[in-house]
Amino acid sequence: MNSQMKASLDAILKPRSIAVVGASNNPDTWGYRTLSRLLSGGYRHEIYPVNPKEKEIQGIECYASISEIPVELDLAVVVVNASIISKVLRECIDYKVKGGIFITAGFAEVDADGAELQRRLAREAREAGFYFIGPNCLGIWSSEGDVNTIYNPGMEIPKGPISFISQSGTLGWFFYLAAEQNGFGMSKFISCGNQACVDFTDLLEYLGEDPSTRVITGYMEDVGDGRRFLEAAKAVSANKPFLLYKAGASEASARAARSHTAAMAANDEIFEAICAQAGIIRCHDITDMFNISESLCYQPLPRKNKLAIISDGGGFNVITAQACSRMGLDVPEMTAETQDELREQMLPYGPPPVNPIDCIGMKSHEAYINIIEIVARQDYIDGLIIMPLTSQFNRETRTERMVQSLEFAERVAAIPEKFKKPVFLSNLKYWMAEPVYEVAKRYHIPYFDNPADCVKAMSGLVKYSEVRKRRL
Numbered sequence: 001m002n003s004q005m006k007a008s009l010d011a012i013l014k015p016r017s018i019a020v021v022g023a024s025n026n027p028d029t030w031g032y033r034t035l036s037r038l039l040s041g042g043y044r045h046e047i048y049p050v051n052p053k054e055k056e057i058q059g060i061e062c063y064a065s066i067s068e069i070p071v072e073l074d075l076a077v078v079v080v081n082a083s084i085i086s087k088v089l090r091e092c093i094d095y096k097v098k099g100g101i102f103i104t105a106g107f108a109e110v111d112a113d114g115a116e117l118q119r120r121l122a123r124e125a126r127e128a129g130f131y132f133i134g135p136n137c138l139g140i141w142s143s144e145g146d147v148n149t150i151y152n153p154g155m156e157i158p159k160g161p162i163s164f165i166s167q168s169g170t171l172g173w174f175f176y177l178a179a180e181q182n183g184f185g186m187s188k189f190i191s192c193g194n195q196a197c198v199d200f201t202d203l204l205e206y207l208g209e210d211p212s213t214r215v216i217t218g219y220m221e222d223v224g225d226g227r228r229f230l231e232a233a234k235a236v237s238a239n240k241p242f243l244l245y246k247a248g249a250s251e252a253s254a255r256a257a258r259s260h261t262a263a264m265a266a267n268d269e270i271f272e273a274i275c276a277q278a279g280i281i282r283c284h285d286i287t288d289m290f291n292i293s294e295s296l297c298y299q300p301l302p303r304k305n306k307l308a309i310i311s312d313g314g315g316f317n318v319i320t321a322q323a324c325s326r327m328g329l330d331v332p333e334m335t336a337e338t339q340d341e342l343r344e345q346m347l348p349y350g351p352p353p354v355n356p357i358d359c360i361g362m363k364s365h366e367a368y369i370n371i372i373e374i375v376a377r378q379d380y381i382d383g384l385i386i387m388p389l390t391s392q393f394n395r396e397t398r399t400e401r402m403v404q405s406l407e408f409a410e411r412v413a414a415i416p417e418k419f420k421k422p423v424f425l426s427n428l429k430y431w432m433a434e435p436v437y438e439v440a441k442r443y444h445i446p447y448f449d450n451p452a453d454c455v456k457a458m459s460g461l462v463k464y465s466e467v468r469k470r471r472l
């Protein structure tokens with residue numbers, strides 16, 4: 001990435017001044033929504049609406065053109081008709097705006113004339129050293145810059161270490177919902193649209209060097225320059241996880257991608273090989289991608305793929321073990337010595353603690369956490385999937401039972417730090433609003449209502465652990 005593009009992306013994602021070109025007082029327009037989102041998103045610096053037909057927009061003084069704004073501009077967010085966007089681009093260049101977001105649609109995704117206009121815009125911008133995201137995008141959300149052109153006013157966006165590059169703007173809502181439901185935080189969402197001037201690989205390289213991004217996720221419809229993408233992904237995945245959902249694997253999805261962002265879907269088998277070579281964790285479900293990314297942010301990487309499954313119900317063990325088998329994860333039998341130690345925590349009628357470990361015959365709540373810790377310290381176990389003991393907290397619940405549940409949660413939450421092994425919890429949604437769930441999320445312990453989701457997320461950790469070993 002050249003230094004000028006890096007400077008433009010810094011200005012886009014961490015701007016100290018923003019012009020909204022095409023801002024509006026009409027609530028039905030993108031110009032209104034874009035300005036409204038910026039104003040409500042906590043942005044701390046000056047915003048300048050630009051519209052030659054207005055004197056004031058949403059309570060802020062409006063300017064007829066960029067050239068009338070009395071300060072140096074970091075970012076121009078452009079929401080005008082495609083027919084006048086060439087004029088706006090020239091104003092950005094002449095006024096030395098550092099970077100842009102072109103939300104405007106009507107380019108390569110529409111027809112050949114739109115594609116030619118898009119090429120001309122990109123060529124002129126690059127020659128001038130002015131780089132923009134888009135066109136045909138929703139823009140960005142950036143926790144560092146408090147910049148929001150994506151989400152509606154009033155939405156509480158959790159801040160954290162996961163960033164998402166997407167060729168679809170609407171998938172930003174999936175990102176938000178996953179963060180809200182799973183309790184992880186977002187660093188950046190970048191809707192790159194048609195990628196006329198800044199493409200997916202540029203953004204991948206940028207986030208690869210971004211200290212506030214610990215895990216990169218992506219939604220891609222068009223690979224573009226495959227060799228360059230491969231080299232960038234290799235470099236990034238050596239230092240931080242890169243998870244990717246690639247559309248276009250079927251004819252129907254490829255057809256949809258072409259009409260969406262003018263993307264040309266590559267051969268899916270070739271792309272699968274690229275991912276394996278580059279250390280990309282490829283996901284085939286958007287929800288899985290975010291579940292895995294949360295786990296990669298906060299859980300230690302397993303050394304190998306050997307897991308323990310622990311619950312107080314046999315059915316949970318069966319379906320979790322089956323999911324492990326499908327995902328290529330091993331569930332090794334406990335050694336005779338470990339089984340003897342585990343039996344000391346169980347009543348005589350309990351099932352043999354071979355792995356999965358059915359604790360229906362455990363002696364007490366204390367015995368259950370003892371069993372978990374005994375298993376966690378075994379060298380031949382690399383990670384644990386556990387059904388936690390929970391108790392509803394209501395007026396009928398004994399105080400003693402409440403205390404037991406919270407102590408259990410605290411001790412389980414300490415396992416990743418204490419034993420350097422990942423821990424995943426799973427229970428029915430009915431129990432996931434209880435304090436045990438809240439304690440787990442405070443310590444960033446992944447907690448899913450479906451044990452198969454635990455297995456998928458654990459598989460992601462194992463895959464990235466293997467990537468890191470290959471890089472050493």
